[in-house]
Amino acid sequence: MGRRSDHTRSELRALLIRKGQRLLREVGFARFSGREVAKRAGYTVGTIYNVFGSLDGLLAAINTKTFLDWAGFLRARLERAEDDRIAALVTAYFDFALERPHLWSAIYEHRLPEGLDLSEQDRADRAILTGIVEDEVRAVLPPDTPADVARLSRSLVATVHGHCSFAVGGSFALLDETDPVASALARVRESLAAHGYRNPSGN
């Protein structure tokens, strides 16, 4: 088969990302295969290289999509949230990961080879997540806080990330940790408290 017109370039791009994301969710990073993605999309390997340049390009695009899905997930939860938005955020962070462990892990398992970098667009898309956290942190600290809110937010994301990573990866299971979300939330509250935050739930 030669040239086709079943999809425009951007449709094809979206299709490959969608099918690739589904495969990644099902089998995980270690068993991910470009040929399989192409087959599921009704194309062959070469097409992935036409569209993304390399398999790493496709994986980067899939992971950026996952970041966007994740940001949407957090926003939806925050809308439903009552007074304790920090708890809602931490819980949602974990829930997204625990409901699709393969997909979430792949974000951190995939490393671009040296020489390749994320596009500016990818970076901007992925930064949205941190932005959401930053807004919530700022809302909860005193208006005149001397803290570097952006930096503190990144650090709190890292804190929650560490707990989530151990929870999804099984490190915590080996250590008989039963409630990683509660631990993560406790650490976040302690750090926020050190910057003038009062805990709404009393925990």
Add this chain to the structure above:
Amino acid sequence: MGRRSDHTRSELRALLIRKGQRLLREVGFARFSGREVAKRAGYTVGTIYNVFGSLDGLLAAINTKTFLDWAGFLRARLERAEDDRIAALVTAYFDFALERPHLWSAIYEHRLPEGLDLSEQDRADRAILTGIVEDEVRAVLPPDTPADVARLSRSLVATVHGHCSFAVGGSFALLDETDPVASALARVRESLAAHGYRNPSGN
């Protein structure tokens, strides 16, 4: 070539782990190859399967070795440490990872396939690291603390791990974070302070 007696079973085991660890450190998890490990050890692929059952078995053994090296690294730093042992611990945690990023990342990139589990020995070896942290945390909290020190220690390890993971993986670089160690240490101090710890350095 048939049966040999160049090495005893346990010598061969150690040799393959050593050569494998070196390869992993050089090329990273994604480019790791069983055939290459065997070649460097002066054997062929099949031998890895005789000794470790599978490539995952070898990788698990290498990663356990890395955990033990890491624990030794922390202990050596703690011996040299002056008054601020918490800072020494956090700094050493990062330094070990940053000096051998491929090797450190591989601990978390490798996942045992379903059905396979770590041996009891591997689990015990890997738990030594957490034990070291637990000792230091206990030493720094009030003797009559009501806190669950084991659980808090695990959580603080997760906190530092999250920061270290972003530092090694480049997520922090994308966000212009310049001093992840300082951030991690600040979070750890805030949480310890919430449990009765007084900061020796005044930071």
Add this chain to the structure above:
DNA sequence: ACCCACAAATGAACACTGTTCAATATAAAA
């Protein structure tokens, strides 16, 4: 309606991977 130039899709080829297992060469036992 025709033709043609272009671009998109293909799939064979290459060098690799993990895994299995019959054959083999050697060490240990009899």
Add this chain to the structure above:
DNA sequence: TTTTATATTGAACAGTGTTCATTTGTGGGT
């Protein structure tokens, strides 16, 4: 010395990522 047991090999298999010459449908120009 002969026999038994086993450690080591390497060919075979099915898969991988990547490249690229070849093919073929498509859109634009006549």
